[in-house]
Amino acid sequence: MTAHIQTTDQPWWKGAVIYQIYPRSFQDSNHDGIGDLNGITQRLDHIARLGVDAIWISPFFTSPMRDFGYDIADYCDVDPIFGTLADFDALVARAHALGLKVTIDQVYAHTSDLHGWFAQSRAGRTGDKADWYVWADPKPDGSPPSNWQSVFGGPAWTWDGRRRQYYMHQFLTSQPQLNVHNPDVQDALLNVMRFWLDRGVDGFRLDALNHSMHDPALRDNPPAPDDGSPRTRPFDFQIRRYSQSHPDVVPFVERIRTLCDAYGAIFTVAEVGGDLAEQEMKAYTQGETRLNSAYGFNFLYAPALTPTLVADTIARWPDEPGMGWPSWAFENHDAPRALSRWCKAGDHAAFARVKAALLVALRGNAILYQGEELGITQVDIPFERLQDPEAIANWPLTLSRDGARTPLPWSAAAAQAGFSSIEPWLPVGDDNLARSVDAQEADPASLLNFTRSMLALRKAYPALRLGSLEILVADEARLAFRRDYGAQSLLCVFNLSDAAVPWPLDIPLTGMANVCVNEATIGTLPPFGAVIIEESRRWPGS
Template identity: 50%
Template sequence: MTEHKQFRQLGGASDWWKGAVIYQIYPRSYQDTNGDGVGDLRGIINRLDHIATLGVDAIWISPFFKSPMKDFGYDVSDYRDVDPLFGSLSDFEELLNKAHAKGLRILIDLVLSHTSDQHPWFKESRQSADNSKADWYVWADAKEDGTPPNNWLSIFGGSAWEWETRRRKYYLHNFLTSQPDLNFHHPEVQDALLDMVRFWLDMGVDGFRLDTVNMYVHDKHLRDNPPIGDKWVNGIDPTNPYSRQEPKYNITQPENLLFLERLRKLMNEYPAVTTVGELGAVTDMYGFIAQYTEDGKRIHMAYSFDFMTPEYSAEHIRGVITRMQERGGTGWPCWAFSNHDVPRVVTRWGQGAQSGAMLAALLTSIRGSACLYQGEELALPEATVPFEDLQDPFGIRFWPDYKGRDGCRTPIPWEAQQPYAGFSSAKPWLPIPAEHLPRAVSEQEQQESSDLKKIRTFLNWRKTQPALVQGSLSFVDTPDTLVAWVREAQGNKVLCVFNLTAEVQTYTLPANATALTGHGFATVQQGNQVSLGAYQAFFAQLN
């Protein structure tokens, strides 16, 4: 579409994504407009003003494709259509047009590693060994004793193999049994997926978040995975049996990179588009990030799960950034503290809602791009969802040691005084906790220094600071209660200091520092001494 091509070229910034802030929307829980208790695309349209005023650059929308919703959209039955639960293709096109009109780019979430078992491809594939889709999925014979072909495990529990009586074979599923894995060794599978990517690019989307980007290709020889030993599987809860074996053969195969090179070649036909990949269940996160984001060859960005653990300290923050800088290669990093799969950061890091604005500023001050998950702008804590209200099959299976992902997926509270917090006119698909109501948008808009206003002020101010958008990063020595670094671009240096605690901390400024204002954080300065209150941030120009 001509208008979208023109939008992509606005400002001539083909690398707009470098240093961008990407706002993730989980559409089921954003805004319901048709009274069924589930958010929809029109709800996103209705809230575009809220998003635009935040100062973010793009929206990443979790899957809205046709799906039986066994894994809430991450089980796709039609890649080229919108599930009626969320609306229609015309609704998406309207969203795209209106977002572009507000200067917001749209990334959509592509699930390429697997489909739903209700996808027409799999329905055909499972029927026989001689149909046109027979080899589009990963099929394997049982061992002589009838057991699965190897020891590979599903992330969602149990064997990664499911028996299909019609084929008298097992099929591979890295997640639910209803999410069969596609066979990327088959060239027609790759061609079909790339053709689908072109469909969305032609419609005008500005890029893709790639779900499980390292899980596309499996070992052709189906070799057993070895025990984990002293390694750790990044992003996998230690209560999950999956964490006990090294995922050496089931995922992250060398051929995966070859497919991504094909994908990048296609992406390069379109101006100013991007990809950000989720690299999950790996034991060498930064080595793989370097491979997957090699400059100009494969995906544009990938993010680490190291900030999505419970560990919170200056040492940890410095360590993660240092590992990315030293081992992340030539690619551009992308960071996230929260998403739809992990407990919300203000709870997970144990600092409470009062830390929310500082954490958002810290996240978006690291060299790289950043994904801000819906509700982070409100400093929402993790919700406690009773077992009887759980929807997540992952949580239901591993309860109570692992409570699943529903606690970070509860609906956004828009209007504290309205039924269901203004999210819907009907009972929502997940309950809205009472403790979220004081943090509703309606309440924070009325408060002089709410987290919403602080974060909005900071993100809009950040856009005026080129060093914070695309500058280099070098650490500054501080006590363990603080973390600080200098961002530099074209000779412009900005000192960033963050108080990680609920106690007042003092920082001694270098002689060439001049405090910056307008970022929304309050500090007290006497001479070269800066006093940072609980969870405050400080920024200065270094002359």
């Protein structure tokens, strides 16, 4: 690999590669079968060696764990199963010493019903926090205030006998909806953000941000047209026009940006799903007064990785003034592992390489989920071992999120794959033992070492981190695009199919191949082949 490294004046997060850590499943340091903050600290060298820029840690806050940390009982403390605030401070210090930025989840749409705020709110209709959650009277017949449905099944309203009102919850009944329309609630959430910024955090992922505000008039959602796909939840029968996605999210986003700007180069990325995801992602990131980035579910639930999917998705985020900066993830803790979705078992090794090369080559930030660098596949969790409340409620029609949350295999020969000394909260999965970190460290041709080389390439070439992207070819199998930044020009050519295809006629057979994936060469594209070519140096206007 030949690199022409150029310095840039862009913030650290632009074009960054971010490694997502699901703390329950990363490393258990205290032998209880559950990963923890000290376990993360012990294994940060592995992440730093990958060559990523930052880590993103999924929730580790005080919680009853009914939704595994996304039901927060105290925003400003660490749950004892994960450690202490001192452990978190040590993690941040070690990460910074290794050159890694630290980003954490923030969940502002709801809390746990065990949060002190909710205890005060449900105590009565008067008081400082009476309007901190979404409460409403029943209809005259005693039924819920609207027809809204929860993501996890059933109405989005639960009766509370103490207030003699319904409270709203878009997920579990134990996750009451915060009234983020209330300026006092916004102030409290911004104070939470200050708490973590003061502890050295470098950025935030804002979970389900478009779920944070509802229609105050509580209008019924209209029915969703039947598109022929299976609908396993009442939630799927509605267009969520009024239960989420209120326009007032944007002014709150601007308050978040103002606060983060006061702390310097802090990275903010919104997770946005739903029918209006693209529209909302762009609204939340437009201009210089809103969030830095957003990512949706374009790839996370896609049944196949196709050239047309990639080309269409990238084309929606052009390099234009005022347009936000995208982030892309092929995997995360909520979606089935990509290899299990996108290719046959016999193609896993080859497909994992072309997938890694593509993620690194896309314009935007790249989010790498723990184990993706090893080629971890989805684990089939038997019903009696399920932990995921959504999977349990909808079994067997909903594919369990647990299968993508299994412990990381550090050592194939060690007990519990080196994750813990006792049986972990979820099984490692026999198929993933052979993909352990120690086995791949020893193999120069492993996916782990290939991923390191791809991340090094991205770091060496500003054209990959920051450059424009021009789609040249996107047909049934072939994807080709050019990345330009100043004098750098890279051609990226991919075959996303399991059969050899001809080299695209319009792609020149000149230049130097920096990366050849699965025995591809300039001019040949075997199954799952890819080539990244450094063209003769192109100058602006040439």
